[in-house]
Amino acid sequence: QVQLVESGGGVVQPGRSLRLSCAASGFTFSSFGMHWVRQAPGKGLEWVTVISYDGSNEYYADSVKGRFTISRDNSKNTLYMQMNSLRDEDTAVYWCAREGGKSLLDYWGRGTLVTVSS
Amino acid sequence: QSALTQPASVSGSPGQSITISCTGTSSDVGGYNYVSWYQQHPGKAPKLMIYNVNNRPSGVSNRFSGSKSGSTASLTISGLQAEDEADYYCSSYTSSSTLVFGGGTKLTVL
Numbered sequence: 001q002v003q004l005v006e007s008g009g010g011v012v013q014p015g016r017s018l019r020l021s022c023a024a025s026g027f028t029f030s031s032f033g034m035h036w037v038r039q040a041p042g043k044g045l046e047w048v049t050v051i052s053y054d055g056s057n058e059y060y061a062d063s064v065k066g067r068f069t070i071s072r073d074n075s076k077n078t079l080y081m082q083m084n085s086l087r088d089e090d091t092a093v094y095w096c097a098r099e100g101g102k103s104l105l106d107y108w109g110r111g112t113l114v115t116v117s118s
Numbered sequence: 119q120s121a122l123t124q125p126a127s128v129s130g131s132p133g134q135s136i137t138i139s140c141t142g143t144s145s146d147v148g149g150y151n152y153v154s155w156y157q158q159h160p161g162k163a164p165k166l167m168i169y170n171v172n173n174r175p176s177g178v179s180n181r182f183s184g185s186k187s188g189s190t191a192s193l194t195i196s197g198l199q200a201e202d203e204a205d206y207y208c209s210s211y212t213s214s215s216t217l218v219f220g221g222g223t224k225l226t227v228l
Binding site: 035037044045046047050057059060061062063095100101102103104105106108109110111 | 119121152154156158163164165166169170175205207209210211214215216217218219220221222
């Protein structure tokens with residue numbers, strides 16, 4: 001069965017960096033685009049970024065453009081997100097999700113919490 | 119990248135039907151048939167309920183249906199059940215090749 005497992009979350013000071021990982025299994029990882037979506041405490045869902053199946057295309061929300069970088073290693077079935085220059089407002093649960101079709105997210109991980117605080 | 123507009127809350131009694139609206143622009147909802155709806159229970163990951171405006175993934179009850187008119191999409195839940203109480207989010211593909219979510223709607227089953 002499809003499984004997505006995020007890791008790498010934790011508490012980090014403003015201005016520092018963090019790298020999230022998402023280990024995928026149960027499907028052909030190299031055939032699917034992958035997204036990161038976040039949710040700040042008590043708030044709604046916010047789309048963060050997407051990478052195409054082969055890593056050739058990436059798109060970002062304006063709120064993270066220039067600070068976050070999505071990448072993937074299809075040989076390791078793993079998705080990454082490098083988060084630099086973290087801000088208080090980046091505090092959220094971060095999920096990775098599989099793009100099962102055009103912009104539809106059919107499988108989600110359990111999420112990893114990132115807390116940006118001094 | 120403004121969020122799509124959803125009502126903050128809706129409510130209904132068991133057995134009734136409710137509809138949640140999701141309003142965007144011609145650059146997202148109105149321009150593409152790539153509207154999805156997600157259900158989220160507290161502390162859980164979102165679950166895909168509707169995709170491509172009106173398609174249900176395998177395993178999702180046929181009590182859930184979707185539609186779209188112009189730049190407004192809608193999710194209808196018929197025969198409300200207690201377990202339908204959750205937050206619901208719409209999303210749409212955009213002309214910038216990004217994804218945008220609605221602000222979310224809290225459904226209360228009275």
